[in-house]
Amino acid sequence: MSELVSIIMPSYNTGEYIKESIQSVINQTYSNWELIIVDDHSQDETVNMIRSFHDKRITMYRAKKNCGAAKCRNKALQEARGKWIAFLDSDDLWYPEKLSKQITFMEEKQSCFSYTRYEKIDSVSKPLGIYVSGPKLIKRNRMFDYCWPGCLTVMYRADILPNKLQINNIRKNNDYAMWLMLTRYAECSLLDETLAKYRIRAGSISREHYLSLIKWHYKLFRNVEKRSVILSTIFVIRNLFFGILKKIIFEKKFVGK
Template identity: 60%
Template sequence: MSDLVSIIMPSYNTAQYIAETIQSVINQSYQNWELIIVDDCSTDDTDIVVKKIKDSRIKYLRNEKNSGAAASRNRALRIANGRWVAFLDSDDLWKPEKLEKQIRFMTKKKYCFSYTDYEEIDADGNKTNIIVTGPKVITQTGMFNYCWPGCLTVMYDRKKIGLIQIEDIRKNNDYAMWLKICKKARCYLLDEVLAEYRRGRNGSISTHGYQELVKWHYRLFRFAEKENCFSSLINTVRNMIFGIYKKKKYVKKKMLEG
């Protein structure tokens, strides 16, 4: 377990959170990593915050114009050097043993695509006691049914998957990536909470309404997957149905002790 991990982190106006996020990477028990941050023309102090953190493993790039998370992730993936590729948004957090446990899981089982459970926190970092998991195995059909993995939990083996580049869509671009990868490999669940997802931050996808989500799902299938209008509509409806199923089966309230 000595291979380099490339951590892909798009950022936009997360000066309030990004230092804590980076620290969760620095705190990893697995230390052979590079963190590639691509800032999408933030208008806050994100660049100042990042530049104060002195670690040669951190690469900070800034887009010339605001281009969206898809373009930022594509840019980071093109310069990634690691065998393993992991994803972490600039306001989310990892548990200290996230990388070590996931790499051990994938190496032992000879998997090349995996994800883990995660816990939700609110905008201020307080625990909500909500745990999100998913299917043990996600096939290509299963991934088209719904976006089961949380972006902050995904890892894949670049030696086996190769370079992934996605279409320039503003939302659901992480899902677009999983749809490409699942055509090459199944995705396996490491059933352990190894990350914290910040829900409710202003501007995040979790704050948008149902109609917006439907529109973004349709655009994903229509433009990223290049399906015809009918297939895009069918897959969007299928996504909505499985979204309800996920909330019932895989989103759980953690029982408090005492």
């Protein structure tokens, strides 16, 4: 277990959280990693928070203007040198053993693409007691049903793709677009253990938010996946159904991990 892991982190106005996110990477029991942060022209203290770390494994790039998470992730992926690619948003957290356990799991299962369970925390990192899982194995057809993996839990082997992964420049759902692309080459396996913490910020959910998601889901299927109007509409409806199903089956309250 000595291969380099490239960790992809886009950032935008997360000065309140990013130090804790970076520290959760530094605290990893697996030490052979590079953290590539691409800041999307933040207007708060984000950049200063990043610069406060003096670890040669951390590299920061800054966009000259706000361009969206997709372009930031693409820049980081272009710079990535690792055998393994992992993702962590700049307000989320990892458990210290996240990388070591996931790499061991993938090597033992000969998996090229995997994700883990995660728990939800609030804006001050307080656990909400909600743990989210998903299907044990996600093939391409099932990935169209719903975006099952949490971005902060995903890892894949860089060499499964003929070229470095690059995402279509869409403002929303660019993580979903990545998983759909990856499932062209590999199935996604679940490591059924809680190894990450997903931050829920106050006021982030609204009726308009869900209506916006429907629009962006349609654009993903129609414009990125090049599906017909009818099939794109069917996929959106299926997403709504499986989103409800996920909350019933895979999102539960537990005691402990």
